[in-house]
Amino acid sequence: MEEKVLKRTGIFLSLISVLICGSIFRFPQIRSVSQLWVEAMNEYELKTQAEQLNMTGLELLDYNNEQAKEQAKEEPITFDSQLRLELPLGVSGDELQITQDYVTQTIDIKIPYADSEYFYRYPMLGRSDNIDSLTYESREGYGVVEFVTSQVLELETSFDKDYFYIDFLTPHEVYDKVVVIDAGHGGNAPGATKQGVNEKDIDLDIVLKLKELFDASGDDKSIGVYYTRTEDLNPSFENRVGLANKSGADLFISVHNNSTQSGKMSSINGTQVMYDELKGDEALGSKGLAQICLEEVTAQTGSSNKGLVEGNSIYIIRSSEVPVALIEVGFMTNQTELNNLKSEEYQKKVAQGIYNAILRAFAEGY
Ligand SMILES: [Zn+2]
Missing domain, CATH: 3.40.630.40 (Zn-dependent exopeptidases)
Structure with missing residues (x-):
């Protein structure tokens, strides 16, 4: 008797799981709805974080560095260069445009598809000791990160599929x-x-x-x-x-x-x-x-x-x-x-x- 019940329960559970799997397969929107929910929550958290932080670009860089250090206790974050920018999804490093004015020590990095939340969504990490100011502005279809550095510096850049790296070198x-x-x-x-x-x-x-x-x-x-x-x-x-x-x-x-x-x-x-x-x-x-x-x-x-x-x-x-x-x-x-x-x-x-x-x-x- 007990064995029969167990058997029936087993069959019942198997049927249920087949049904669940099937419905996910047949109704992909079930997954989409939950994904939408996650995205909405992320968006909400992002907005409130952006509003709450109310930091200058430089303060945000330092804040991100602190956060990364905390996280690094579990999973170390390493990169060789002095600054690391995250590429928006689908954007390759060679699509970034860099303009540099040596006379005013101003460096502009134009990032395609970077929207108004880019700066909060993709934390920039790195050393800020050569940077006097750091601003971000989003325009139609792209965003611009602007640094003013304390010295005249040459840039050495590289990228992989996720990140764009910048090294600052002195002219000498x-x-x-x-x-x-x-x-x-x-x-x-x-x-x-x-x-x-x-x-x-x-x-x-x-x-x-x-x-x-x-x-x-x-x-x-x-x-x-x-x-x-x-x-x-x-x-x-x-x-x-x-x-x-x-x-x-x-x-x-x-x-x-x-x-x-x-x-x-x-x-x-x-x-x-x-x-x-x-x-x-x-x-x-x-x-x-x-x-x-x-x-x-x-x-x-x-x-x-x-x-x-x-x-x-x-x-x-x-x-x-x-x-x-x-x-x-x-x-x-x-x-x-x-x-x-x-x-x-x-x-x-x-x-x-x-x-x-x-x-x-x-x-x-x-
Ligand atoms: Zn003269």
Whole structure:
């Protein structure tokens, strides 16, 4: 009797399980409903977490790191790079777009399909010691994570199917030598203006020709060159000298052109280079660099050598923590020199002179 009952119960249970399995198979929406429920709960938790946390991006990064450390007690989280971003479902690492502005130390990472909850849904992990601020903004069809870093940093990125990794490297970890080149003025600051010619344009033309020389040298690992501007823009003085200081540059060279104090056309002509007289006598300092620039530029252009000029009163010279030289290539108030400065051939000679000066400075131990 008892055996029969057990048997019947067994058959009954088997039937029930066959029915359950069958109904799941035949009515897949049963699973979907429970999945929807889970998703709804997740969404709710996410929303409340996002609202409750009310943190800045940096605070959230630190919070995520803490959470990860807690979890790591059971299941260690390891990654080699300094930051790890999670890729939204279906997005590959090579679909991310990175733009970097060295002058303001701003890095933007554009992530396709990252919505307004991305930052909460996919916790970012990593070191925040180089990061001054971290923001996230979602737009139509993508999101943008923006970092402002405390130094000029080069990025090394990699990814796997789930994560995108970012390593921050200092310029000297990438290049043997680092130089910052500054084209004077720009944008709504024309500098000296003579006969319809703006100093800002000549300064930039010379720097762009110098850039061509560096770009053509084909050796992209030994000298890293950063430019305060390669367009008609006017970065702040703070940003210009900041690029030199925050990149730990070996040299900072600013390119300008001169005019007489009155601004009137005159016979005064020639090349001058300004330096920081308060740091001038240091070995491999500002004065030595200025002298090298003066000699190499006049050697190429044949312009007259008007000597070195004390420049500590100039903000970018005074504030530079690295050897600095500000080259006043020629006088726009001298007709012959103005004609020269406008010509491409002469600008090329100036660029070659500055290029030679940089190589010589490095050869001499800067
Ligand atoms: Zn100037």
